[in-house]
Amino acid sequence: MIRAENIAKKYGDFVAVDGISFEVQRGESFGLLGPNGAGKSTTMKMIAAVSTRTSGNLEVLGMDPNTDGPAIRSQLGVVPQEDNLDQELRVRENLITYGRFFGMSHAAVAKRADELLEFAQLTDRAKSKVEPLSGGMKRRLTIARSLMNDPQMLLLDEPTTGLDPQARHILWDRLFRLKEQGTTLVLTTHYMDEAEQLSDRIVVVDKGAIMAEGSPAQLIRQYSSKEVLEVRYGSDKNSTVAKSIADVGERQEILPDRILIYSDNGERDLAEITKRGHHPMTSLVRRSSLEDVFLRLTGRSLVE
Template sequence: MKRDSTHRNATGGGISAALKSVALENADGSLISARGLVKTFGQLRAVDGIDFSVGKGEAFGLLGPNGAGKSTAMRMVASVSKRTGGELSILGMDPSLRGPDIRAHLGVVPQEDNLDLEISVRENLVVYGRYFGLPFSYLRPKAEELIDFAQLREKAREKVDNLSGGMKRRLTIARALVNEPDILLLDEPTTGLDPQARHVLWDRLFRLKEAGVTLVITTHYMDEAEQLCDRLVVMDRGHIMAEGTPASLIREHSSREVVELRFGSGRNEGTAAAISAAGLLGEGDRVEVLPDRLLVYTQEGEATLARVVASGQRPITSLVRRSSLEDVFLRLTGRSLVE
């Protein structure tokens, strides 16, 4: 029967000082450290022996398609799911022994919003803060601060049911910040949002990143990973396929540029062979055949495209672009991120 002493002593703005005065980190200085982490559900090995570590102030990403094991890994870090095997240390504690103590210092944004629909926006923040044992004297001003952060001032008294998807998402993030967490965990933060709502959300997350909040983000959107993550791991079928910064991953696993060519259905395969055979590709260039288009990985996109056209091939559409994490994923797994 233990109360969280850091929170019980915290009043008003003093919570930051109270939280920060305790050095909560692993022996190696990281905030999260996983070694050979495994989670099985019956026969399914959802997470199959992964290693990663997250440092203070870092924005760390888990990129992969649906079913890659990202959310399962995230739930273990959130200390709401017990690992089947391997080692996991969060803020210097073992989650299977000290779940509530770890969760006191985490902010969790789940994949599906689980806001309290029966109560108002403001009440959601205060009630959730009470779950952490935070005093009303701290929560009342904190709720106002977070309402502004979530840009929900006009909706503060409304029931959550009446909010749009983007607003709900922002409130979920604001709610996760109520205990001033050391680590903010975001599981697919922008899935299901329209492009405008996504950009508003990214802006909020950027501000947190600038403020030095440690972020862990799972996503299957490569643009989200590129924009928000300092470092990321690419996951597929429970395994980590690669790790690095977005730029280094692209450098290591893809070419500088990509030419996308569409020749119409049924013609892509044959044309790919023809392009390779005609010697139109430079040193290290390669062609990837997708159902709807060809991807030519090359150092000089424009020059390669010019050679293809000069050889007599007539693509219906063509596009030269920089390589992205999508290409990295395709290279590593032979599949697309979003299917």
């Protein structure tokens, strides 16, 4: 569906995307992960044929986005980061006009709009204005809108940012159904749980370049350990304790508020530490997550 070879985007001297390559297969669910400013949205825009790349080869559905924008976009659904619903129109009208932009017939858009209102659980708000809808409703409407043309591939740029847990779970459920129906999904996110829920394969980008690639499980195996033991001794003591337990686990990370011990058996290591006489204030053994991978690859400092 997508083949990107060494694509780059420069705005003047600023390099937003610095030569990344990846492929997305039909029916796959592909996640682009990275901190703010990593180049995720720019990459999405190039795929969606709304931003021309500076260099590299990019093929979307077998066409070049730089010259075949309308033809590519006719097969894509795009859910932008910010809701950009048409405030001058009502809920159902938003769907109708959007379908008309694709050149669909009046009859086809009417039928499709009703189906999608149902899908987005917005049927009872069909005649409502857009502005009073809740954040979750707006998002669902934006997703419904992106599906008007029954796209082969759906691009979602941070689909659940700013939503409450209930709204996120409803949305994930809807997206999962689309995936089951065979729609190719490409999403960016910086929520690791979202990436784990929705992606078959993930690419981690930082500073415009690819840091790692693989399925969530592969990435965890490769860049983290099976389990993570978190122990706290209080801000003052963490670093002194750390010296005497430095040989425990595969790898350690000493943070101001706690020590992370990456290990294949957290309980065993906790027992070992306690045996040495270091009783932590609190301790936690958990499975390693994509978040650990992400932080390891992109660092803990705030990059913006």
